[in-house]
Amino acid sequence: MKDTASVLLFGITRDITGQSAVSVPLPEGACVADLLSQLYRQYPDLSGIRSILVAVNGEYAESDQVVHSKDEIALIPPVSGG
Numbered sequence: 001m002k003d004t005a006s007v008l009l010f011g012i013t014r015d016i017t018g019q020s021a022v023s024v025p026l027p028e029g030a031c032v033a034d035l036l037s038q039l040y041r042q043y044p045d046l047s048g049i050r051s052i053l054v055a056v057n058g059e060y061a062e063s064d065q066v067v068h069s070k071d072e073i074a075l076i077p078p079v080s081g082g
Contacts, residue, residue, distance in 0.1 A: 003028065003069035005035065011077040013052065016045045026067065032056070033063040035073065051078045 004023045014020055024038050032054045040047040053076040054061045060076075067073060 003030075005030075005067055005069050005071065005073055007035070007039065008072070008074040010075065011079075012049060013046060013075045013077050016049075017043050026069070030067055031063065032061045032065050032067060035067055036063075039075070046075075049077055052076065 003026050005026050006021055006023055008021050009017055009019060022039070022042070024035060024042070026035060026038065036052070036054065046052070055074045055076055056065060056067055056071050058072065061067075
């Protein structure tokens with residue numbers, strides 16, 4: 001069974017996709033790494049960004065954390081500054 005996760009996008013990730021949120025189909029038991037792989041397939045330019053962080057329900061997530069369709073998921077791009 002596939003779920004669809006909604007992913008919030010910020011900064012350059014929003015610029016690349018042209019959207020502030022995208023829906024990503026995920027199989028049951030999918031983890032953060034699976035989510036990123038799916039996003040990279042949908043938006044190949046995202047894979048060029050180094051050190052994207054993923055937050056699940058307001059907490060930074062490791063690549064092996066399981067994600068669910070009801071989770072609040074956000075991509076946090078690297079912050080540039082000077």
